[in-house]
Amino acid sequence: MKELSLHILDITQNSIRAEAMLISLTVNESSAENNLTIVIEDNGKGIPAEKLQTIADPFVTSRTTRKVGLGLSLFKAAAEGCDGFFEITSILGVGTKVTGSFRRDHIDRAPLGNMADTIVTMVMSFGEADLFYEHNCNQQKFIMDTREIKETLGVTSLNELDILNWIREFVKEGLEEIMEEK
Amino acid sequence: MAKSLAELKAIREKKIDEIQLRHGKDGYRVVVGMATCGIASGARPVMIKLMEEVDTKGLVDVTVAQTGCIGSCRLEPIVEVYNAKGEKVTYVHMTPEKVTRVVDEHLALGKVVEEYTMTVVDGKIIDPNVKG
Numbered sequence: 001m002k003e004l005s006l007h008i009l010d011i012t013q014n015s016i017r018a019e020a021m022l023i024s025l026t027v028n029e030s031s032a033e034n035n036l037t038i039v040i041e042d043n044g045k046g047i048p049a050e051k052l053q054t055i056a057d058p059f060v061t062s063r064t065t066r067k068v069g070l071g072l073s074l075f076k077a078a079a080e081g082c083d084g085f086f087e088i089t090s091i092l093g094v095g096t097k098v099t100g101s102f103r104r105d106h107i108d109r110a111p112l113g114n115m116a117d118t119i120v121t122m123v124m125s126f127g128e129a130d131l132f133y134e135h136n137c138n139q140q141k142f143i144m145d146t147r148e149i150k151e152t153l154g155v156t157s158l159n160e161l162d163i164l165n166w167i168r169e170f171v172k173e174g175l176e177e178i179m180e181e182k
Numbered sequence: 183m184a185k186s187l188a189e190l191k192a193i194r195e196k197k198i199d200e201i202q203l204r205h206g207k208d209g210y211r212v213v214v215g216m217a218t219c220g221i222a223s224g225a226r227p228v229m230i231k232l233m234e235e236v237d238t239k240g241l242v243d244v245t246v247a248q249t250g251c252i253g254s255c256r257l258e259p260i261v262e263v264y265n266a267k268g269e270k271v272t273y274v275h276m277t278p279e280k281v282t283r284v285v286d287e288h289l290a291l292g293k294v295v296e297e298y299t300m301t302v303v304d305g306k307i308i309d310p311n312v313k314g
Contacts, residue, residue, distance in 0.1 A: 125248040152190070
C-alpha cells in the first residue's frame with residue numbers, strides 16, 4: 001500500500017465484516033519519540049484463539065471469493081519493515097484490536113496519506129456502525145465521533161453526500177491544524 | 183466540534199427537499215469494490231471522484247455504495263452499475279478520469295461506456311484491453 005491511510009481503510013473493512021457496531025481508530029504521532037502508531041479496535045464478533053495464530057499469514061482468509069488474505073499480512077509487513085511491530089488481540093464475542101507501530105523517520109515508512117478520504121470512505125461503508133477517531137500529533141489532538149454527528153442531525157446513517165462532504169472537510173482542516181509546526 | 187456541527191446542521195436543513203428526492207427507487211445504484219485488492223489498486227480515489235461527480239452534477243437519484251472483493255482482483259478497481267431492474271454493467275480498471283465519463287454518459291444519459299466494461303466469453307473474463 002502506498003499510504004498508511006489505505007491500510008487503515010482496508011483493516012476497518014474487516015471490522016465491518018465482523019459485524020462491529022463501533023470502530024475506534026487511534027493514530028499517535030510523536031516526533032520526540034520518533035514513533036507513529038495506529039490502533040484499530042472494534043466490538044465485532046472476534047476471532048477464535050486458534051485462528052489468531054495464523055491470521056497474518058497471507059494464505060489464511062475467511063473469504064470465499066479468493067484464497068489469499070492480504071490485508072493484515074501487508075500491514076504487519078509494513079510495520080515490521082520499519083523497526084516497528086504488529087499485534088492483534090481478540091476476544092470472541094467482545095471484539096478485536098489491531099496495532100501497527102512504526103519508526104516515524106524510517107526510510108521505508110509510507111506516508112500517512114490522505115486521512116480525510118480514508119475517513120469518508122470508511123463512513124460510507126459503515127452503514128449504521130459508528131466511528132470514533134482520535135489523532136494525536138505532538139501533544140495536539142483531533143477527535144471525530146460519528147455518534148455525536150448522528151445525534152446532532154437526528155439521523156441513523158451518514159451516507160448522504162452533503163454530510164460526507166462536510167466530514168471530509170472537517171477531517172482535512174482538523175488534521176492540518178494539529179500538524180502545524182508550532 | 184460543537185460549532186462546526188451546528189454549521190453542518192444548517193447546511194442540512196437547507197438541503198432537506200433534495201435529500202427527500204434522493205430516495206427515489208428509479209435511479210442507478212453504483213457499487214465500488216473496497217477490499218484489499220481494490221484499495222491497493224486505487225479504489226479510494228475512484229470512490230471519492232464518484233461521490234464528487236454525482237454531487238456536482240446533481241444526480242439526486244443515484245446511490246453510491248461499497249462492496250468487498252468481487253473475485254476478479256486483477257481487474258480492480260471495479261465499479262458495478264445496477265439499474266432499477268437490477269441489471270448490472272461492470273466497469274474494470276477504473277480511474278478517477280474514467281469515472282467522469284461513466285457519470286456523464288451512463289449515469290446521466292443511460293449510455294453504457296462499452297470500452298471500460300468487462301466482457302465475458304465462454305465463462306471466461308476477457309479484459310477489454312486484450313479484446314482486439
